[in-house]
Amino acid sequence: MDVFNETRSFDPAAQKMLKIADKNNYETVWDRLEKQQPQCGFGLLGVCCRNCVMGPCRIDPFGEGPEKGACGATADTIVARNLCRFIAAGAAAHSDHGRRPAILLKEIAEGKNKNYFIKDEIKLKNAAKRLGIEVEGKSINELAKEVAEIALNDYGKQDSNPIKFFQGYAPKKLKEKLSNLENVLSEKLNKRIGIIPRNIDREIVDIMHRTHIGVDNGPLSLVMQGIRAALGDGWGGSLVATEVQDILFGTPKVHSVQANLGVLKENKINIVIHGHEPVLSEKIVEVSQRPELIEYAKSKGAEGINIVGMCCTGNEILMRHNVAIAGNELHQELAIITGAVEAMIVDVQCIFPALANLSNCFHTKFIATSDQAAFPGSIHIQFEEEKADEVAENIIKLAIDNFPNRDKNKVNIPEEKKEALVGFSTEQIVEALGGTPEPIVNAIKDGKIKGIAGIVGCNNPKVTQDYFHINLTKELIKRDILVIGTGCWAIACAKAGLLTLDAKELAGGGLRSVCETLKIPPILHMGSCVDCSRMLVLAGAVADYLGVDISDLPLFGSAPEWMTEKAVSIGTYFVASGIPVHLWPIPPIMGSQEVVKILTETAKDVLGGYFVVEQDYKKAADIMEKEIIEKRKKLLGE
Numbered sequence: 001m002d003v004f005n006e007t008r009s010f011d012p013a014a015q016k017m018l019k020i021a022d023k024n025n026y027e028t029v030w031d032r033l034e035k036q037q038p039q040c041g042f043g044l045l046g047v048c049c050r051n052c053v054m055g056p057c058r059i060d061p062f063g064e065g066p067e068k069g070a071c072g073a074t075a076d077t078i079v080a081r082n083l084c085r086f087i088a089a090g091a092a093a094h095s096d097h098g099r100r101p102a103i104l105l106k107e108i109a110e111g112k113n114k115n116y117f118i119k120d121e122i123k124l125k126n127a128a129k130r131l132g133i134e135v136e137g138k139s140i141n142e143l144a145k146e147v148a149e150i151a152l153n154d155y156g157k158q159d160s161n162p163i164k165f166f167q168g169y170a171p172k173k174l175k176e177k178l179s180n181l182e183n184v185l186s187e188k189l190n191k192r193i194g195i196i197p198r199n200i201d202r203e204i205v206d207i208m209h210r211t212h213i214g215v216d217n218g219p220l221s222l223v224m225q226g227i228r229a230a231l232g233d234g235w236g237g238s239l240v241a242t243e244v245q246d247i248l249f250g251t252p253k254v255h256s257v258q259a260n261l262g263v264l265k266e267n268k269i270n271i272v273i274h275g276h277e278p279v280l281s282e283k284i285v286e287v288s289q290r291p292e293l294i295e296y297a298k299s300k301g302a303e304g305i306n307i308v309g310m311c312c313t314g315n316e317i318l319m320r321h322n323v324a325i326a327g328n329e330l331h332q333e334l335a336i337i338t339g340a341v342e343a344m345i346v347d348v349q350c351i352f353p354a355l356a357n358l359s360n361c362f363h364t365k366f367i368a369t370s371d372q373a374a375f376p377g378s379i380h381i382q383f384e385e386e387k388a389d390e391v392a393e394n395i396i397k398l399a400i401d402n403f404p405n406r407d408k409n410k411v412n413i414p415e416e417k418k419e420a421l422v423g424f425s426t427e428q429i430v431e432a433l434g435g436t437p438e439p440i441v442n443a444i445k446d447g448k449i450k451g452i453a454g455i456v457g458c459n460n461p462k463v464t465q466d467y468f469h470i471n472l473t474k475e476l477i478k479r480d481i482l483v484i485g486t487g488c489w490a491i492a493c494a495k496a497g498l499l500t501l502d503a504k505e506l507a508g509g510g511l512r513s514v515c516e517t518l519k520i521p522p523i524l525h526m527g528s529c530v531d532c533s534r535m536l537v538l539a540g541a542v543a544d545y546l547g548v549d550i551s552d553l554p555l556f557g558s559a560p561e562w563m564t565e566k567a568v569s570i571g572t573y574f575v576a577s578g579i580p581v582h583l584w585p586i587p588p589i590m591g592s593q594e595v596v597k598i599l600t601e602t603a604k605d606v607l608g609g610y611f612v613v614e615q616d617y618k619k620a621a622d623i624m625e626k627e628i629i630e631k632r633k634k635l636l637g638e
């Protein structure tokens, strides 16, 4: 294997596909990133401002050029504003995703949508109770309507009270801490500071307003509003997405699936579903099992229909069904390069527009479905919830009709695939523990496990694909730290064969014994990016159980290969909820010492969570382990 491809990806399937790409001049994200070098230093430091047309302005970090923008904005202001806009976009993506299932739930409850129904009544009742709804004597549809209305109201209400989802789900001490902090900071800055989200959408709009030229120039108040919007994502929009999707499609249960490009089948119609929202992809999975469609596939010479996932739509589907996952973010182009994909169906987020050109080199139909997402060069088949069955059927038929166009000479499916145990919703984890967090708490008390790390996030071609994810994860379990997580990290672990009971052999003795007793892997796949809310809810449950704050628990977060604005929002709501977070690559904030100080020091004092940046996986594990050990000691009063 040549070294160049090894530096691009740690995944042997990807290394093989990259060789094929090189040989045939198929352009990938790695090639395009190379052409971007050297990247703009101002952008990397976050000191470039385009918020008005007196600009663009930039600050010279070496003090040789301009110290202020034309309006007088300093590096601190510019960096803080840019960070806020990053968070706003990330929180918007997650929360807008959550809005759709919430609207769908309401429509189902009102009898307006007959394409979907409520699968998980227990989850619905539990959600209703959390939200303070009287459950006794109400029908499922009545409850569904009330839950949906509370969710939608959290997006649209105009009073300043906390959103209901935060009130109903966040642990007691977090609520107290944030409300105290609002008072302390307001007094200190002599200016009202709000941190608890009032409305999921409003906190995002507030950021756009505040970062307009000539509004908020204070790094601290800007960062606090960023935190508020991020909390509106973690304890709001993302949580709504997770809860309502569970109600609609079922709370995930533990089961096994296969992962990596080897799940594509030589003799079947391969349909890759890629993006984030499960509303359409649930239907595609369901409809693809209809006997008449399978017959139709056979009439075209295929042996059947093979639906596989990619990125977070893939995570959503694999959590609830026995549907394989073809890969994470940096696999999206490689899947097409296998030459065996009849259709790549996408909705929103993390989808490279480059897929349009690349699919032209093959027979692959690149099909966009969301009214929010256009991909020039793609085929657009508009998805509508009221016509879900029909749309799903049309898409599948298009893929089937495309099978005879497949060029056998271009087919290169790598054999790599691994078995993975998935489906660890909070409910399943608590069930594995016998109904209460006690066994985990005891394992921590006994010192069998030191604590828990939550790893999230993407791939980023600036980092060797999956290298940081896998090595950091292995390093942590070796040190008796249980690892949970979501997103492209989880897919990386699945592809590497780490999501198995056997992975306990890689764990330290203490963690291994816990895995044996509870019959769980040392690494737990909790779902898609919006399912980071599952981690918050789990952390909150343990905190409430012990009567402490989340920041007192031996927890650490990490996003070792992150790239999206959503990841910044996730990191920020972890920090704000009391969980320290490791990041790599460096976020674009280094141009302001003030902002760096707020995120790494002030945050630690006032929130308990904070950010650290580290490029080396062993050093990152050291930092995480050290903090986890200290927290554990303190918690036990040692």
Ligand code: CUV
Pocket (backbone or CB within 6 Å): 276, 311, 312, 328, 329, 349, 350, 456, 457, 458, 459, 486, 487, 488, 489, 528, 529, 530, 563, 564, 566, 567
């Ligand atoms: Ni939502 S956000 S690259 S697909 S995890 Fe994957 Fe996950 Fe990051 Fe995107």
Ligand code: SF4
Pocket (backbone or CB within 6 Å): 049, 050, 051, 052, 053, 054, 055, 056, 057, 068, 069, 070, 071, 072, 073, 078, 213, 214
């Ligand atoms: Fe320049 Fe200020 Fe306009 Fe930003 S807001 S572009 S710093 S003048």
